[in-house]
Amino acid sequence: MAYHTLLGFQKEPFSTSPDPQFFYLTKEHDMAMTSILIETRLRRGLAVVLGDIGTGKTTLSRKLVQELKDRGNIIFHIILNPDFETEEQFLTSLLRNFNVDFPQGQPGAVDILELRDAVEKFLIQKNEEKQTITLIIDEAQKLDMVTLEVLRVLLNFETNEYKLIQLVLLGQLELYSKLVAMPNFIDRVSFKYTLNPLDIQETRELIKYRINQAGYQGRMELFNDEAMSEIYNYSRGYPRHITMLCHKTLKELILQNKEVVDRQIVLDVLSKENQGWGRAESFRRISKSM
Numbered sequence: 001m002a003y004h005t006l007l008g009f010q011k012e013p014f015s016t017s018p019d020p021q022f023f024y025l026t027k028e029h030d031m032a033m034t035s036i037l038i039e040t041r042l043r044r045g046l047a048v049v050l051g052d053i054g055t056g057k058t059t060l061s062r063k064l065v066q067e068l069k070d071r072g073n074i075i076f077h078i079i080l081n082p083d084f085e086t087e088e089q090f091l092t093s094l095l096r097n098f099n100v101d102f103p104q105g106q107p108g109a110v111d112i113l114e115l116r117d118a119v120e121k122f123l124i125q126k127n128e129e130k131q132t133i134t135l136i137i138d139e140a141q142k143l144d145m146v147t148l149e150v151l152r153v154l155l156n157f158e159t160n161e162y163k164l165i166q167l168v169l170l171g172q173l174e175l176y177s178k179l180v181a182m183p184n185f186i187d188r189v190s191f192k193y194t195l196n197p198l199d200i201q202e203t204r205e206l207i208k209y210r211i212n213q214a215g216y217q218g219r220m221e222l223f224n225d226e227a228m229s230e231i232y233n234y235s236r237g238y239p240r241h242i243t244m245l246c247h248k249t250l251k252e253l254i255l256q257n258k259e260v261v262d263r264q265i266v267l268d269v270l271s272k273e274n275q276g277w278g279r280a281e282s283f284r285r286i287s288k289s290m
């Protein structure tokens, strides 16, 4: 039987997948989300969300997609891993994903001007039809200069009042250095936001929220206050660390045949973690000396 069923959950509460159902709207996530939606509606062009590893960018992007789906007149596409090698590859993938008919030929034989033209025509036509085209790019720190330059050109398509394409870039902090190196790109950013780790209160709330969302039916609080403080101390409020640690503590709870996660259980998990890496370290030393 799955561990979460044993504990009285309907679903796994601390899975690491970016499921919008488990997205807890912290002040920061809320601020980023609401502002992006406003910017998109006003068709201001370019929103950038930066955040350290595991602060919730991908989860936020999935939630955003869910919100956009519920709104009429928005056509959107999300790129999860933007590792395009050429402008042709990027434009071709854009046209394909927005279901646009475009001139196709042998790889390398398509005229780049025709591709650009097809994108521009598509944007103009959809705007005439009062549709907002939104492109969301996760892992945007991986964008290379060529693709960033194409995006900059796309942002040049505009009417007197608004941009014809809405871009939302979400990326780790090195995205910032890439953008700084392109002053004519960074100048076009209409909304920027940096996601920070959670504070202790939000860490507690996130844990409780995920437990509820997973349909917990137990009578008692599953994590006591001290356990949650310890989880905060270790995770420093980084959602991925919180989630992973909570997952492990619940497994430990079952192993120890207890009902409530207390501080000791969290410490036991952390010490097992250290031992685990300790063994890897000694293997590394042995294999190096061989």
Ligand SMILES: Nc1ncnc2c1ncn2[C@@H]1O[C@H](COP(=O)(O)OP(=O)(O)OP(=O)(O)O)[C@@H](O)[C@H]1O
Residues within 6 Å of the ligand: 015, 016, 017, 018, 019, 022, 023, 024, 025, 026, 029, 051, 052, 053, 054, 055, 056, 057, 058, 059, 060, 172, 206, 239, 240, 241, 243
């Ligand atoms: N607001 C939130 N509410 C609930 N869980 C969250 C929230 N933000 C992040 N998480 C959880 O934290 C984990 C990491 O989140 P996510 O993958 O979105 O981070 P990321 O910023 O995209 O990381 P990376 O920089 O590695 O791409 C996931 O398990 C996700 O479910």
Ligand SMILES: [Mg+2]
Residues within 6 Å of the ligand: 057, 058, 059, 138, 139
């Ligand atoms: Mg991510």
